[in-house]
Amino acid sequence: MQPRLRWGIVATGNIAGVFARELALLPDHEVVAVGSRNLDRAKAFAQEWDIRRAYGSYTEVAEDPEVDVVYVATPHSDHLGTARHALESGKAVLCEKALTVNAAEARQLVDLARKHGRFLMEAMWMRCNPLHLRLRELLDAGTLGEPRSVHATLGFLADYDPDDRLFAPHLAGGSLLDVGIYPVSLAHHLLGAPDTVRATGTLAPTGVDASAGLLLGYAGGAVATLTGSLAGPLPNTAYVSGTEGWVEIPADFQAADRLVVHHPDKEPEEVTVDLLGVGYTYEAEEVARCLRAGLLESPLVPWADSIAVMEVLDAARAQVGVRYPNDAPGDGDSG
Structure with a gap:
């Protein structure tokens, strides 16, 4: 042992x-x-x-x-x-x-x-969840053909408190960094870094984003439509489509233990995994394995991916109109 x-x-x-x-x-x-x-x-x-x-x-x-x-x-x-x-x-x-x-x-x-x-x-x-690793394997094996789109939402109604970490600018609150990061990370995992980022959203009274919707574009023609919200519940599901089929991940997609593969003119195929706990165990085991x-x-959560996801979030925040005390001039202006 x-x-x-x-x-x-x-x-x-x-x-x-x-x-x-x-x-x-x-x-x-x-x-x-x-x-x-x-x-x-x-x-x-x-x-x-x-x-x-x-x-x-x-x-x-x-x-x-x-x-x-x-x-x-x-x-x-x-x-x-x-x-x-x-x-x-x-x-x-x-x-x-x-x-x-x-x-x-x-x-x-x-x-x-x-x-x-x-x-x-x-x-x-x-990114360490066995189901999401299986999803990546399905895409790599060509099960869906050429990936064309990712659609994901994650949100809930948060009790508004201007001093809470979710809404306080000095604590870097807002929907993008709290829940929006999951759909963005999913899109990056499956489609890579986008070539364009378009975002819109609503602001809480403190000036952080209460909700945000993103449209990511890719040079090959793929798109990702992503939503995160603290202003109300969302389906919290994800769909990944390709030229030959699509995958549905039920709520809550970031912690799911099953997905359904769909192909035209075929019966849906369910893929399931047995999770230990709610899923945090797998990131701990990944840390131990790497050490x-x-x-x-x-390799499951590489530095380059974390930086690339932050670049997308920076661009989205800039377009929604959210700045934090930690931001330097020009942060997030590209995209």
């Missing part, structure tokens, strides 16, 4: 709790430390998930000698600084999506990982 991979969790919000619960399903993984800017919250989180050490800062987790990997679950605005300190402290990093606030920050983080020779991966867990293989980046 491989030695246990020892995790340190930074921040104690909902996503951190989900990840801790998923890690508990993996016998060769263990959470040994958790940090929050509020020590009482860190202690409560540690008690809930049976974690030995609780810290009242993020930096102490990165500096803990028993931590192998730091999982960054802070708001988007803190990703760069928190991940940077972990990399500089010699730790591998799994950083929640979106990797950073913008593509410029993503490039900085990747450069830091390369400079320090440390593993870095965006926690785009959908044991001596890799600095995952």
